[in-house]
Amino acid sequence: MLGITKEFPGVKALNNVTLRVKKGTIHAIVGENGAGKSTLMKVLNGVYQAESGEILIAGKKVSITDINKAQNLGISLIFQETNMIPQLSVTENFFLGHVKCKKGGVVDWQGMQEAVKKVFDELGYTINPRCLVSEISAAEKQMVEIARAISKNADIIVMDEPTSSLTSDETERLLDIVRKLKTQGKTIIYISHKLEEIFAISDMISVQRDGEIIDTKPASEMTTEEVIEKMVGRSVQTEYPVRNTTPGEVILKVESVSRKKLVQDVSLELHKGEVLGLAGLVGAGRTEFAETIFGAAKMTEGTILIHGKAVKIRNTKAATRASIGMLTEDRKETGLALKASIKHNIVISNLKGICSAGFWTNSKKENDAAKKYIGQLKIQTPSVNQTAVNLSGGNQQKVIIAKWLFSDVDILIMDEPTRGIDVGAKYEIYCLINELVAQGKSIILISSELPELIGMSDRVIIMHEGRQKGELSKAEMTPEAIMRLAVS
Ligand SMILES: Nc1ncnc2c1ncn2[C@@H]1O[C@H](COP(=O)(O)OP(=O)(O)OP(=O)(O)O)[C@@H](O)[C@H]1O
Ligand SMILES: [Mg+2]
Structure with missing residues (x-):
């Protein structure tokens, strides 16, 4: 060429x-x-x-x-x-x-x-x-x-x-x-x-x-x-940023959740200000489990408690009301409104955050929010009004991340957040995750990249064929220990 x-x-x-x-x-x-x-x-x-x-x-x-x-x-x-x-x-x-x-x-x-x-x-x-x-x-x-x-x-x-x-x-x-x-x-x-x-x-x-x-x-x-x-054009941080916060009380409790054959009898507790990793091979049921919690798929058995109170999450709208958000792995199908602008994609999950006097959307607030994340995540675009479909793959992913960073949910499920993201921008995303945690938000992190999972999680739960196979603390987390549980 x-x-x-x-x-x-x-x-x-x-x-x-x-x-x-x-x-x-x-x-x-x-x-x-x-x-x-x-x-x-x-x-x-x-x-x-x-x-x-x-x-x-x-x-x-x-x-x-x-x-x-x-x-x-x-x-x-x-x-x-x-x-x-x-x-x-x-x-x-x-x-x-x-x-x-x-x-x-x-x-x-x-x-x-x-x-x-x-x-x-x-x-x-x-x-x-x-x-x-x-x-x-x-x-x-x-x-x-x-x-x-x-x-x-x-x-x-x-x-x-x-x-x-x-x-x-x-x-x-x-x-x-x-x-x-x-x-x-x-x-x-x-x-x-x-x-x-x-x-x-x-x-x-x-x-x-x-x-x-x-x-x-x-x-x-x-x-x-x-x-x-x-x-x-510069050297970048390839380490993981340190987090100085310690997780607090239990915010989300999942008891024996099943979804037909895809997810079976999964129970876990997520603490305030915690990053809980979910590990497993493709097909282990991590995404399927997350979708169930987020109301995107029908839970056939089990209970979900938020702040100790049982909640019914029949659809994703109910999940958002219960303050649960999910960054999906499939950006084209479920993550982005491809024909909408970057700006609108970013603010969509937190319209309250851009309103004045309760219900009028305020375009200055809208632009400021979009610009903040475009700057922080280095989203490459000629303007906040660019249509999402015109962005490069990685920049689309950054917009989805921005959307959930701007949303004010307490519990955020992130499914492969750094997929397709370049090495320079990954570190910025990790820093933003830590920022959310410092604000008291809780994160369930699904990642196929073991170094990322180990670098970012406080605890990790390993799944295999729809079931949970074990849990490892920060000190126990090694790639070998995770893989041993993930394959058996
Ligand atoms: N159809 C389009 N209309 C407008 N701009 C576009 C279009 N396709 C790509 N661009 C822009 O061209 C530039 C290069 O995009 P490209 O998709 O080639 O990047 P890339 O190197 O593949 O990035 P990534 O690693 O994120 O996939 C970006 O700024 C992108 O926004
Ligand atoms: Mg590309």
Whole structure:
């Protein structure tokens, strides 16, 4: 890609970018949220047209006007945001746009299902091809996307944050697949905020900043510190900020909560000013449990007590009334109003906080609140009025976090809060979590990143197959101790 420039209203997303990728290599692109990584890959895939610059494949200039053109040229992209239609089955989504037919034009359902099954088997995935996409988890959606891209047999495969909702086991499996693809002579362009992954698999690393590629070097000649420094232009805190507060009285008590087969007999206590971690593998039931507490799914058994008083939480509105908020893991489906502005997304869960005289919304308060978080979380946007859908993946996540930081709920469930967030901004989020805790708020933290869970939690509860398997105190928390309980 030579001299690629791409502008959006108020944003120069790519500024004269040149990227050279060698055949048969794994080439990583790293950079802060909003650096332009996804945009560059969308230009390569024909989703966007660059204003200037050219693309050459094997030395030959090509014009990539749409995704089909890219596919015909042997390029396939795993999007950062899953792009599946929830109302259709896994198989239907898999074959979207190129449905297989039998002779006479009859759709070959069985053939398609078998084909999907075959790819899944190869990858070790156990997802049922007949399931509706709305019924599978964020991680499973990501797996379907990965399988779909690989099955197209492309020569160049772009993976934009493929592991953001996978746990370490599944990530390892994906990395093995990537290595295998490389031995088959395929070229992989790999984008991730997880620098360990980057160093584990890449041959080359390109660092992108503010719409420019500022350096490309063999991975063996770079260190993590160097990459971070190039990404953000300064050194960053990679430790966890210390918290000087101690948890107080019990605020939330959950007694033997079940949700059909997904969650069984889970009990816990959450204290005022506490961060309680929930650990487990994908499918352990952590999100399902959180949804039940938040009223997003039906509790089939159990009791929830807040300040010692039993409460009925039939829906999410009742949860908010009971002062429980939830930052969901799936930002596109449940976290953001994509067509609304950043500002409105941030203030939506605390309209009281922006009202004057009780009920008139005050646009100054609204703007001030939005600006505060845009500044603190370094949300990259030309204005508070930008539509959420136009933000980069990581910046969308920051808006969801801002929304819940601004809400005045006492109990906040955070499901994978730093998913897709760059290394520089993670620390800011941890500091904001500590700020909430200092204000006496309580947090249930679900994270697949063990260092984060250990670094931020006062206590951790481990789940496995919908049940709780044990609890570890701050002193007992080690990755090994957590994993031992998570797998058995
Ligand atoms: N369709 C769009 N309309 C307006 N602005 C856009 C659009 N797509 C991207 N941008 C802007 O272009 C810039 C680069 O975004 P891009 O998604 O490429 O970042 P990224 O490096 O992939 O970040 P992340 O790590 O958060 O995914 C951002 O400032 C983003 O807000
Ligand atoms: Mg991106």
